[in-house]
Amino acid sequence: MSNEVRETIILGSGPSGLAAALYAGRANLNPLVITGNEFGGQINTTSEVENYPGFSGETGPELVEVMKAQAERFGAEIKLDYIEKVDLSQHPFKLSSHGTDYYTKSLIIAVGASYRKLGVPGEVELTGRGVSYCATCDGFFFRDRDIVVVGGGDSAMEEAIFLTKFARKVTVIHRRDELRAGPLLQKRAKKNEKIEFIWDTVVTKINGENAVTGLELKNVKTGEIWTHQTDGVFIAIGHIPNSDLFQGQLDIDEQGFVVTDKRLRTNVKGVWAAGEITDSVFRQAITSAGMGAAAAIEAERWLGEQEG
Ligand SMILES: Cc1cc2nc3c(=O)[nH]c(=O)nc-3n(C[C@H](O)[C@H](O)[C@H](O)COP(=O)(O)OP(=O)(O)OC[C@H]3O[C@@H](n4cnc5c(N)ncnc54)[C@H](O)[C@@H]3O)c2cc1C
Incomplete structure (x- = not known):
């Protein structure tokens, strides 16, 4: 167990989390990205990505690798772990996985969402193939x-x-x-x-x-x-945000999305939400990444104000 207090922790390693990591890294925040069980997020499961500007590769995993390497180049640390409990009532915030407690002054929540599945034979096997x-x-x-x-x-x-x-x-x-x-x-x-x-x-x-x-x-x-x-x-039978972890601690709407203002601030100071955890409308890699970048810019400014 470590009592080190990070400047910023990013929960989730999809496009929003990795874009936040890049921006927070470039702002010298030495961010820690906690990946969750699905490294790279949803886009990592697709074999064709043709609509991410500037990306001339082909597959989701290739895009994720490029994003990860770019974030790491600027000092982001990527940790394979899954957060089971958060305490946002104390500051620094406390995040706990099965064996580790993490403390952070600011938190960017980028834990995404999942498409509701039909749960019928053939669905998993043929995803991406029709x-x-x-x-x-x-x-x-x-x-x-x-x-x-x-x-x-x-x-x-x-x-x-x-x-x-x-x-x-x-x-x-x-x-x-x-x-x-x-x-x-x-x-x-x-x-x-x-x-x-x-x-x-x-x-x-x-x-x-x-x-x-x-x-x-x-x-x-x-x-x-x-x-x-x-x-x-x-x-198209529904979209489930991964917000259970924050029930009772953050404002969450009736569909389960974390509520933010237009600067991606949640109702707790020092906590932002980016990507599909807060977005029921656009649901794209590029829009999620854009929100991740914006949340990191906000976190960097807020931390600066706290110091000032
Ligand atoms: C099959 C498929 C194909 C797609 N194709 C395209 C496409 O071609 N173009 C496009 O723009 N978009 C595409 N999308 C949509 C795109 O993948 C999503 O919009 C994007 O991934 C959302 O990014 P995100 O970072 O917000 O969340 P996600 O990608 O959902 O990532 C969430 C992250 O949070 C982590 N996490 C969850 N819970 C925890 C926890 N408790 N602790 C720590 N971490 C946690 C997960 O492990 C994951 O890393 C596709 C989606 C799917 C499913």
């Missing part, structure tokens, strides 16, 4: 294909409408007989000629060896079972 959770990221790869969107909320309708720019046909599969999405989005989706709906239906299996070829479907009212041919499936 199964996607992000139309902005992967829609481009489905030009002139027949694809499916699963879900009935705002995100599902936004994804479906966006995907009609590329796909020949988009079939929305929803487990109920009406959408949860807002009326305007519903109207736009329903009058789009490329979008069809299958109601009262759930996906029970995703078929394919190396790429998605179809879905096994079941009508929840009649029990009918059938196979639907498709080249891809976008799952």
